[in-house]
Amino acid sequence: MQVKMWGTRGSIATPGPETARYGGNTSCVQVTGREGTVLVLDAGSGIRRMPAGLAPNVKRVDVLLTHLHMDHILGLGFFGPLYNPGMEVHIWGPASTTLDLRTRLNRYLSPPLFPVHLRDLPCKLALHDVPRADFDIGEFHISATTVCHPGPTVGYRIASGPTVMAYMPDHEPALGVTSFPMRKEWTSGFPVARGVDLLLHDTQYTDSEYADRVGWGHSTFQQSIRFADLCGAKRLVAVHHDPTHSDTDLDEMISLAIAAAQPKFPVVGAQEGVVFNLGPDANPPRPLIGP
Numbered sequence: 001m002q003v004k005m006w007g008t009r010g011s012i013a014t015p016g017p018e019t020a021r022y023g024g025n026t027s028c029v030q031v032t033g034r035e036g037t038v039l040v041l042d043a044g045s046g047i048r049r050m051p052a053g054l055a056p057n058v059k060r061v062d063v064l065l066t067h068l069h070m071d072h073i074l075g076l077g078f079f080g081p082l083y084n085p086g087m088e089v090h091i092w093g094p095a096s097t098t099l100d101l102r103t104r105l106n107r108y109l110s111p112p113l114f115p116v117h118l119r120d121l122p123c124k125l126a127l128h129d130v131p132r133a134d135f136d137i138g139e140f141h142i143s144a145t146t147v148c149h150p151g152p153t154v155g156y157r158i159a160s161g162p163t164v165m166a167y168m169p170d171h172e173p174a175l176g177v178t179s180f181p182m183r184k185e186w187t188s189g190f191p192v193a194r195g196v197d198l199l200l201h202d203t204q205y206t207d208s209e210y211a212d213r214v215g216w217g218h219s220t221f222q223q224s225i226r227f228a229d230l231c232g233a234k235r236l237v238a239v240h241h242d243p244t245h246s247d248t249d250l251d252e253m254i255s256l257a258i259a260a261a262q263p264k265f266p267v268v269g270a271q272e273g274v275v276f277n278l279g280p281d282a283n284p285p286r287p288l289i290g291p
């Protein structure tokens, strides 16, 4: 399994010299299986460049949305495969109790906000509410579990044989908890991240920033490390960087968090373009910072 970061920023795209290293594009991750199946996790602005990572023989892509906040869907209209008649594109998103996925995506992908309707896209397009039960796409076995974040939001657990990763870019498991973490069975997201080889998790805030943002749906570096430890994750990749944090800020925040928490596993900050190879014969991902 290969995991490539195409968008690491949270909330809003933040291009500029001060974010060039960690990246300014919003959430998008490509997961490619040993048999060539391609999953795209979220459709933030990073998805625009993502087709450059597609092998020429790929005829199907599955886009798995964690939720429909704009930073996770704003790149969708600029995703090249949607305009390719030879391509099959499946978009999966969390179910809502009110409107189906197509209706909710159409709010953005239609005039006046966007010139093209979903129905006019030339690719073979299929939309799916993510099932409550586990499901398979190619060689991947996937489960999507509702997690703590405003609006219907899921975290994805993706397995290929014995190799497992989890993706939870927007997640506030510490909300309403006096001492975090609580017991495993009471912690939001635990079933998603249990024992994973690689955990991509929300680390938007410092402790002091979080004090003013409780309930906004995000985590601190310290909470993320504690969550990864509780879940027995083997590596933590910090994603959904706050738009106000420069590369220098992130270097400092990650170093301080590691020094304070002394995690038993590698912790790195997600940088746009970085690839993690997972599986029995993969090279261990290179820690950019930390142990």
Ligand SMILES: [Zn+2]
Binding pocket: 010, 011, 027, 069, 071, 072, 169, 170, 240
């Ligand atoms: Zn977000």
Ligand SMILES: [Zn+2]
Binding pocket: 067, 069, 149, 170, 217
């Ligand atoms: Zn969100």
